[in-house]
Amino acid sequence: MTRTRAASPQTRAVLDALMAQPQSWRYGYDLSKETGLKSGTLYPLLMRLSDQGLLEAEWREPQQPGRPPRHAYRLTAQGLAAASALPRPDASGLEVQPA
């Protein structure tokens, strides 16, 4: 039997943000604004997700000239599956396991 550790609210916030547009590459500062997480919380989380194979990261050329390339992130297939399998709070606030 495989045991999965419950995700922290911060991990859940990041996974939710990444899952909202699973095909899009997302950037650290934008994720920080969207989730409300400080960079000191966000980046260790991103590192851990990447170590676990749930997140892919790559350097992407800037959309506006004169700006530096950015490190971009999106969920891997495994990450998407893991994020989808997380229990979600229902209307009463209780967590329910996805079917």
Added chain:
Amino acid sequence: MTRLAERLLDHALKVMPPARRDWIRAMQAELAYIPDQPVAILFALGGVWTSYGQWALRTLPLARLIRWALAIAALAWAGCYAVATAMMVGIKSAPGMTPQDLGSGPGTAANLRFFQTYPLTNVAVLPVVTLLLAAGAVLLVRRKPDALPLLALALTGGLIIAIADLGRDWPLAWSSGWMVPLLCLAPVWWLSRRAPDLRPT
């Protein structure tokens, strides 16, 4: 202000373990996309925090942290027991001592009565436990495996005293609390030594 954020992240880059430096470079690149300077500085401070966290994880393995925590706990309580032993011996060698001789603070009379009636056999165990705790702490710091048997003996002595004192109205009952960190940390340290896979890489 931009320069400060850049300098903070330059420092973070130096502290970060080499295998992780790309993450700080990622934060450095993000600075160009943060319009608000105070926000950029807070963002950079997060990078410094992250770097030191990663540095601590890489350079201070769990077993070492536990060993030092255990040694400090043992040494601290050896010190407390040494003071308790000195007080016991001092009070017992002056049978005519009154609460007024010690200053009549709240509880002085009860404490003095407790010390005066405390059995000599228990008093004799106190310095033994003190020495065992101190020797165990020193051996732990020197990474000697003999530390654990010594601490186990100290724990046994401490438990015997604590059990013997159960029936007494002991004003210093809290002092047995030294056994809690030792009881919790010693098996964890032992396990972490036997299972190197548990250590962070």
